[in-house]
Amino acid sequence: MSFWTDPILVANEWFTGLLADLLPEAWATLISTIVGVVLVSSFGLILVIFLIWLERKVAARFQDRIGPNRAGPYGLLQTIADIVKLLTKEDSIPEKADKLTFNLAPIVSMIAVLLIWAVIPFAPGWIGTDLNVGVLYIAAVGSFGILSILMAGWASNNKYALLGAFRAVAQLISYEVPMLLTLLVPVLLARSMGMMHMVEVQSTWFIVLAPVAGFIFLVSSIAEVGRTPFDLIEAESEIVAGYHTEYTGMKFGLFFAAEFLHAFTVGVLFAILYLGGWRGPGAVEYPILGVVYLMAKASIGYFIVMWVRSTLPRIRIDHMLDLNWKVLTPISLALLIATAVLDKVFAETALRAPALLAGNVVVLLLSWALLRGMSRKARRERQVFKKRPEARAVQP
Amino acid sequence: MTAMQGVFLFTAGLILWAAFMMVTRQNLVHAAFYLILALFGVSIIFVLLDAGFLAVVQVLVYIGAISIIMIFAVMLTRGDVIEEAPVNKNFGWALLLAALFAFGLIILIGQWPAVASLAGEIDTSRDLAAELGVALVSPEGFVIPFEVASVLLLAALVGALMVARPQKKGK
Numbered sequence: 001m002s003f004w005t006d007p008i009l010v011a012n013e014w015f016t017g018l019l020a021d022l023l024p025e026a027w028a029t030l031i032s033t034i035v036g037v038v039l040v041s042s043f044g045l046i047l048v049i050f051l052i053w054l055e056r057k058v059a060a061r062f063q064d065r066i067g068p069n070r071a072g073p074y075g076l077l078q079t080i081a082d083i084v085k086l087l088t089k090e091d092s093i094p095e096k097a098d099k100l101t102f103n104l105a106p107i108v109s110m111i112a113v114l115l116i117w118a119v120i121p122f123a124p125g126w127i128g129t130d131l132n133v134g135v136l137y138i139a140a141v142g143s144f145g146i147l148s149i150l151m152a153g154w155a156s157n158n159k160y161a162l163l164g165a166f167r168a169v170a171q172l173i174s175y176e177v178p179m180l181l182t183l184l185v186p187v188l189l190a191r192s193m194g195m196m197h198m199v200e201v202q203s204t205w206f207i208v209l210a211p212v213a214g215f216i217f218l219v220s221s222i223a224e225v226g227r228t229p230f231d232l233i234e235a236e237s238e239i240v241a242g243y244h245t246e247y248t249g250m251k252f253g254l255f256f257a258a259e260f261l262h263a264f265t266v267g268v269l270f271a272i273l274y275l276g277g278w279r280g281p282g283a284v285e286y287p288i289l290g291v292v293y294l295m296a297k298a299s300i301g302y303f304i305v306m307w308v309r310s311t312l313p314r315i316r317i318d319h320m321l322d323l324n325w326k327v328l329t330p331i332s333l334a335l336l337i338a339t340a341v342l343d344k345v346f347a348e349t350a351l352r353a354p355a356l357l358a359g360n361v362v363v364l365l366l367s368w369a370l371l372r373g374m375s376r377k378a379r380r381e382r383q384v385f386k387k388r389p390e391a392r393a394v395q396p
Numbered sequence: 397m398t399a400m401q402g403v404f405l406f407t408a409g410l411i412l413w414a415a416f417m418m419v420t421r422q423n424l425v426h427a428a429f430y431l432i433l434a435l436f437g438v439s440i441i442f443v444l445l446d447a448g449f450l451a452v453v454q455v456l457v458y459i460g461a462i463s464i465i466m467i468f469a470v471m472l473t474r475g476d477v478i479e480e481a482p483v484n485k486n487f488g489w490a491l492l493l494a495a496l497f498a499f500g501l502i503i504l505i506g507q508w509p510a511v512a513s514l515a516g517e518i519d520t521s522r523d524l525a526a527e528l529g530v531a532l533v534s535p536e537g538f539v540i541p542f543e544v545a546s547v548l549l550l551a552a553l554v555g556a557l558m559v560a561r562p563q564k565k566g567k
Contacts, residue, residue: 143460
């Protein structure tokens with residue numbers, strides 16, 4: 001295996017070999033693990049600088065603008081300039097704030113996103129740690145994200161920040177339910193919770209076997225990130241800036257960067273769970289190609305997230321909760337049951353993929369018919385309400 | 397002392413300190429943060445015992461649920477979390493009872509022969525999470541307790557919904 005086909009493996013062997021000469025084995029392992037952690041998290045942190053530029057450019061195109069174009073070629077250095085600006089800004093802490101919690105919140109928010117990257121399989125053999133409960137781990141570290149928003153909202157000692165934190169709990173914990181249910185669908189199909197195994201078994205991409213589940217996963221993930229149209233936790237026109245109202249300078253920058261990185265991480269997770277991860281021609285022989293494939297596939301999910309963000313307006317809070325509890329959660333429950341039954345009945349037969357796809361289509365059609373019926377009923381009820389004399393009296 | 401023992405001692409100390417801080421804080425939200433630290437320490441202990449599944453579930457269930465507890469702490473106590481947190485006048489008796497209970501537990505567990513012997517190595521090549529899953533649903537395993545617990549939780553969920561449901565007019 002030469003350097004150009006698998007640089008990480010070669011570099012890792014060289015580095016551990018170098019350390020093993022100087023130090024006892026336990027220390028060498030510890031140091032190389034720490035270096036690995038630093039490398040993976042720096043990759044995420046450097047990526048986010050580029051992502052912010054990319055998102056601003058793409059959003060600008062959607063809105064018929066040009067976007068950043070002053071600093072550097074195509075405005076590439078704009079984010080660097082913004083970071084310098086954020087670092088030089090005054091760092092103000094509210095007098096009545098809970099200082100430690102206030103300062104800890106942005107760090108926790110960044111850590112919560114970076115922790116996900118520990119179980120991302122970049123290419124064959126390139127994975128931070130191949131936990132056999134990888135999918136569950138992703139769900140678990142998500143709770144740190146909720147925690148960071150709560151910490152920020154409460155420690156700011158500001159009404160609007162606290163309102164933002166309350167909304168965050170209502171939104172993020174609710175949307176965790178369909179997200180977890182649709183995370184379970186690939187787990188059922190792969191018969192494992194390990195992320196590497198998940199990619200290895202996707203000879204047919206899971207998006208073919210479970211398209212509706214993939215779509216619901218993407219929608220509920222957008223809500224988990226808290227982006228438009230689900231950005232109720234920082235709705236400017238209602239609660240100033242939500243949980244990060246009191247944050248200035250780079251502390252705000254950390255929340256901001258964590259959100260962008262989380263949005264891309266959603267794309268990466270979507271690629272791994274539903275689009276076959278690093279799979280592609282020549283990825284097994286040349287692991288470096290696997291990274292390229294994974295990033296290309298992740299861009300699909302990320303592009304959809306950006307597309308939705310720059311196209312749709314913010315939805316109302318009751319609509320947001322209705323969408324979750326009355327639409328996404330029942331459909332994903334039905335999908336989970338359909339997938340479990342069909343996958344067991346048609347296991348190891350040629351009919352597995354067509355049966356699963358047909359099951360998805362049936363669930364989709366049934367839920368569409370049910371939703372249409374519900375919306376018609378709601379419209380009729382509204383009209384009856386308008387015709388009632390006491391309702392008319394209230395209206396001007 | 398091996399590195400493993402060092403990590404264990406540090407984590408155990410962290411858990412005890414966090415637990416002590418949690419019960420002595422007057423500010424409810426601070427107590428919740430210390431509770432999170434203690435629960436996180438327990439999940440580190442699970443990792444040290446090669447119980448990865450339990451460690452992840454510990455974080456998912458407990459730390460995930462703590463944020464809801466915190467919301468209640470803030471909403472139910474409003475502004476007076478810091479100044480007028482109630483102090484239980486009977487804390488002396490509670491301390492005595494807790495100390496007696498802990499003392500009894502230490503004696504009881506000390507008599508258990510498994511404590512003195514070292515645990516055997518766990519075969520990490522086996523997929524323990526998968527084995528746990530099979531055990532929970534196999535008729536030779538724990539399918540009946542598992543299903544009974546599920547029905548109980550479902551009943552609690554439906555009950556909560558019925559209690560919270562708004563009364564319809566004219567009833």
